[in-house]
Amino acid sequence: MQRRSDERGEVLLDALLDGRSAPGLAARAAAVLGVPEQGRYAVAVVRVRPAGQLVDADGLRFFRRARADGELVVVALGDRDPAGLAPLLARWCPGPGGIGPVAEGLAGLGTARRLAEVALLTCVPGEEGIVRLEERLPAALVVSQPELSARLVADVFGPLLDLDPADRALLVRTLDAWLECGGSAGRAAGRLYCHRNTVLNRLRRLEQLTSRSLSRPRELIEMMLALDAFRLSVSPP
Known part of the structure; x- marks a missing residue:
């Protein structure tokens, strides 16, 4: 029973x-x-x-x-x-x-x-x-809309995708570290074992490639969401 x-x-x-x-x-x-x-x-x-x-x-x-x-x-x-x-x-x-x-x-x-x-x-x-889920809401929005996420990656990171995989991975890691460190180039440099100016140079290059500024809130949000979409849809090089 x-x-x-x-x-x-x-x-x-x-x-x-x-x-x-x-x-x-x-x-x-x-x-x-x-x-x-x-x-x-x-x-x-x-x-x-x-x-x-x-x-x-x-x-x-x-x-x-x-x-x-x-x-x-x-x-x-x-x-x-x-x-x-x-x-x-x-x-x-x-x-x-x-x-x-x-x-x-x-x-x-x-x-x-x-x-x-x-x-x-x-x-x-x-x-x-x-x-x-509460800790991953932006990424959850991204993975819930795979077609829109793919378009976001293509629109924001399109030129980045044409780079050599090692070069692309370096820029992505730098952006990720900078965001994780609250926008501090100095702290990101410590995490990446490089000089602060190296971090700033990489971020400037990223801005040039994406035609977006990390200092403009709307464009920063686009970059953050595109980064989540890229990381979740593309295997690391």
Whole structure:
């Protein structure tokens, strides 16, 4: 009887994760799984299926569902802060993985799962770790619109794409470091192991190639979004 109950709970949970909305579905799932229908839930998507177990602890309950391309984890958060979920899951699975926004009730698991998959798509090739959608919203916008992203890369980085791969990678790394360092050429130089003037020269060259100025907010935003689109759609040279 317990096995039949577990199997029924898995079927109901899968239906919710797939975004189905049959009348009474969330209530039946809550009763079988022993969780509140209107509780707070998070959904994580991981591409590597770990062999270890996730043990319920500190007010959290975990429900794992295997998929052909990885695994889904539904977390009953209770009153826990979802910000602590990513490092907790990273200890169980190195990733890559994505976590969607908090669902206020079991009926929202389908949307949370879909957005967790978007968060996962913001991980660049080779990246590990579990990322939250809220931390990757600009990149999530980019990966959600692949056709527009391709046009953005072609429009902003078109001349850059014609460069030698090593030269292109150098300019991209410099822009990335400068942005990560809050626009500080000095700090970016320390990260790149070069002189501050070298960073400034590379950025000026990048501005010439793209016909955009890093000092103009709108053009800087275009450059940042194009950089995300480039990194997520092009394998590093």
